[in-house]
Amino acid sequence: MYQLVTKLKRLKPVLAAINKSGFADIQGEEMRVKELMTECQRRLSLDPLNETLMQQEKGVREQYAEKHKALISFLQQKSKAIWIKNGDSNTSVFHSSIKDRSRQNRILSIVNAQGERVDEQEKITQAFLDYYKELLGTSMIGRKRVKNSVMKEGPLITPTQAATLMADFSNEEIKEAMFSIPGVKSPGPDGYGSYFFQDNWDLVGGETCEAIASFLKSEFGYHERSAEMKLNHLSFADDVLLFCRGDFKSVYLLMQGLKLFTNTSGLTPNKGKSAVFFSGMEENEIKRVLDMTGFLRQDAPFKYLGVPICARRIAASDCVTLAQKITKRIQVWATRNLSYAGRLVLVNSVLSTIHMYWSQIMVLPKKVIKEIEGICRSFLWTGKSLMEGAGAVGWEKLCYPKKEGGLGLLNIAQWNIAAMFKHIWAVANKKDNLWVKWVHCVYIKNHNWWEYKAPQGSSWYWRKLVSIKDLVKQSLNHEEFSNEEYKIAKGYRVLVQEHEKVDWCNEVWARINTPKHSFLTWLAIQQRLKTRDRLRCEFSQHCLVQVKKWLQWRTQADTLQAVLKTVRKAKQTKFRKNVKASSIAALVYLIWKARNELIWQKKVPKVEDLVQRLQQVVKNRTMLVLPQKVKIKDRDCSFLAFQMDQATIEPSSTIPTRPLCSRDSNQREKSDPTAAVAVHTAARFQQLCAN
Structure with missing residues (x-):
């Protein structure tokens, strides 16, 4: 590690000199060469047979292409806008992204733990340090170790799995991780971005792998109170749902378990963000529970990991935030002078992907899908979130692949169903997760999954999944479907109807x-x-x-x-x-x-x-x-x-x-x-x- 860091420090002055001599005023250089190229082309248009002017124009044009490419790369790295890969070389988009990041990265004031608003940089820094010291529990003394008897009550990994998890990282794994980091992301503490290591891997790859492997061995390990049980930080709880019977005694025992967890880990539940959901309990019993826990009372539907949870069918009103997220993005872009092609890239790479997390968890209501499509359609044709009338081309045609005459936009309804195919595949393969086990225990039992019929009294969501299972059976060979690893893209291709290919694509x-x-x-x-x-x-x-x-x-x-x-x-x-x-x-x-x-x-x-x-x-x-x-x-x-x-x-x-x-x-x-x-x-x- 020391040798690598020393060499990187020695290289910094050299790179700084190169940057100063060739890229100090990259935007000014690009403008200067462009003006020179325009003048050469003007003179050449007046004297098109002049060989000297032809060669001069060619050389200047090559210089401009090089300077322009360098400028766009510089702006992209500065804006950290990874999604800007296609579309126009619209520098206003880069500058807007740079300004947005600058505003987001500045904290002008903050309220500290004492409830006072501070605006001095030193006090802001100290407020953050105090908050995270308290949050991570450094003030707690004499914490308890993890109890062996408690851990044995739950599932444990096998010795083979434990050995695999704790095995040293190979050079191939380190290289794969390094090359997975986008080059425009912020550099590390050493000042070098991932582009440097990726482009010079033949020179620095060996020492980089050695340094990272050494760091992982010496700096990471088991938590001090979990070493005996071989538990690392990945085993600690974050956002969890805890269930118990609807009586005061059960809730009390549950809180005692949370107290034990707090004393062991140093992590305390945030009462301002924790809530209790009651069902079938008397009001006086509910009041006792709230007084004892100190948590808030809420009713379903509620959000868990960003998705609404409720015991009934998800309604369009429960998905309002999904449309709001898309509209909020459009409001940021509305002031920018984007061409049709630029808006198409944003619809494909940003707007059409916001719903994907929700679509992999639940069947979205048709009204929500129509609303999302309407917002995307409006932004494509007008640059706004709302428009009157229809677009120049129907949305269905826009979702055709480019080789079939469309724009290759995502058919949200079909993608949602293709994502649900993954749950069908998990049930068919009896995947080792709680939901699949519950489904087999409560609904399927000893029945053949592919011949299973949903009972009339079952929930709407379960009946919908069973109907999607029947669609899988009609569209695919269910035996091959069960035996192969399922990919949503494959299911989407099956669901989307093919059309006649165009010859001008x-x-x-x-x-x-x-x-x-x-x-x-x-x-x-x-x-x-x-x-x-x-x-x-x-x-x-x-x-x-x-x-x-x-x-x-x-x-x-x-x-x-x-x-x-x-x-x-x-x-x-x-x-x-x-x-x-x-x-x-x-x-x-x-x-x-x-x-x-x-x-x-x-x-x-x-x-x-x-x-x-x-x-x-x-x-x-x-x-x-x-x-x-x-x-x-x-x-x-x-x-x-x-x-x-x-x-x-x-x-x-x-x-x-x-x-x-x-x-x-x-x-x-x-x-x-x-x-x-x-x-x-x-x-x-x-x-x-x-x-």
Whole structure:
């Protein structure tokens, strides 16, 4: 351990010097290189045959891709936003996350144990120290040891299991644990994050494993009052439910057991967070129990480990907090300028996962599922938690996999049932847990589980589980289901109905595409861009012609699907196809954006400006996500966003006599600029991609 720590300390000045010389002002460097790249591209557009300018622009563009990637990585590490993996490179999201973390990590004042509010940093620190010293029981003297006779009354692990638990950690286990830590998480006391150890494992892995193994051997062991029984800290109670008969004597004996636990462990029940639930007891008896325990009185339903517990069917009113959690997240994001693609990532990675904990425990009411879906749908289309009317595309279609024409969102109802399959599997395999044992003892007894029928007088929840068991029997081979380890993902795939696959999935959702471009292209294919001409206006046609000329692309296709089909069937390398698909998606987006600016900002677009912007966007995106393995003929190809095509962009009138994708004059444009522009872009982009 000492050798590793010493070497890490010696390395810090070297890393600090590297950081100062190369990353001291990373944001300023990124902006400087971007301005230089823009100027080079402007000069190159005026003199497209200049070889010197081509090479200069290529070098500056590579510098920008490197600086931009470093900046995004820096912001992601600083914000600790692990969920930001896909979506747009929206730095406002990073900055908002950084500000949120800064606010959360600051404690301006606190009430100490004496009930006084303190706001000085030293007093705040001392208040925390005093609280945790008292909480962990350091003030208690002469605690009792764990009684051997008491422990033998409960289940004990076997000697083999004990040996396995207390065995030394192997180097493979230490490496696996180290590599499971996200690199953007906060560094340890030594100042080094997990990225450092992961990237340099060949150099530091051996000494790191040795140091960690030594630390675990010397610093961890049995609790001093539990060494005789070989009990570690994992055996201590946290949140528990204790049951007894409904009389004063039974409760008294229960409290004596808690007192013994307190004297042994030093842990005292928090009376402000502990409660008693009564059933069938007289009021005078209830009063005696409350006076003796000092606990609060509560009624069902109550929350245990974050989930409502009650003896009846769970109602929608019991799940209000679930919708509130989702709405609270949306309220934080509502002020941020997120694109459709950015909101899609948040729905998939955050909002659609909040319910998963509840869904694995209970069958959610249909009303709750509809409410969650409504909130997610509203956020996707409007960025808010509530919306009037339906979305551009139905929720059921959104839940289709991308290869079937959807967005791959989670079908909450089906996922809930798939999660319940796990309980069916546990009962079938008689898993060693209290609930399964109780079910077999009270309900199933000696019956065959797969042929079992729920009695009429049984609870609603049990009857629901039995009906889900019948669904498992219909959908799967129950023998294979029982013998294999069950995964919720497998059950979900069985429940979700398959649909016809679309042939444009790879082109629309290619990795090289900018996500927000892909989303609008998908929306255009669905014919859900809220414009009249559907990208068939004269301006879109001019843009398509110029992009085809830039890409040296000969095709007669004039619809989006036809253009994508041409890309798919072209006898070219995958990389070339992806660059063409990226150009198509960018064209759809930029036409859509140009129409918005025309309608809402009265900014008249020019074909040459739009195509130049497209070239820049495609080139920058291609360099940013450039695959490591690209054939030389592709890397040197003139149109693949690495150097400008020799063809110049023909100047055109700013806009046709008929306004860009305009509506009839007697119709007022709706207030959604995004919806208004999107449709027009799609059609013309379809032509762009045809080649």
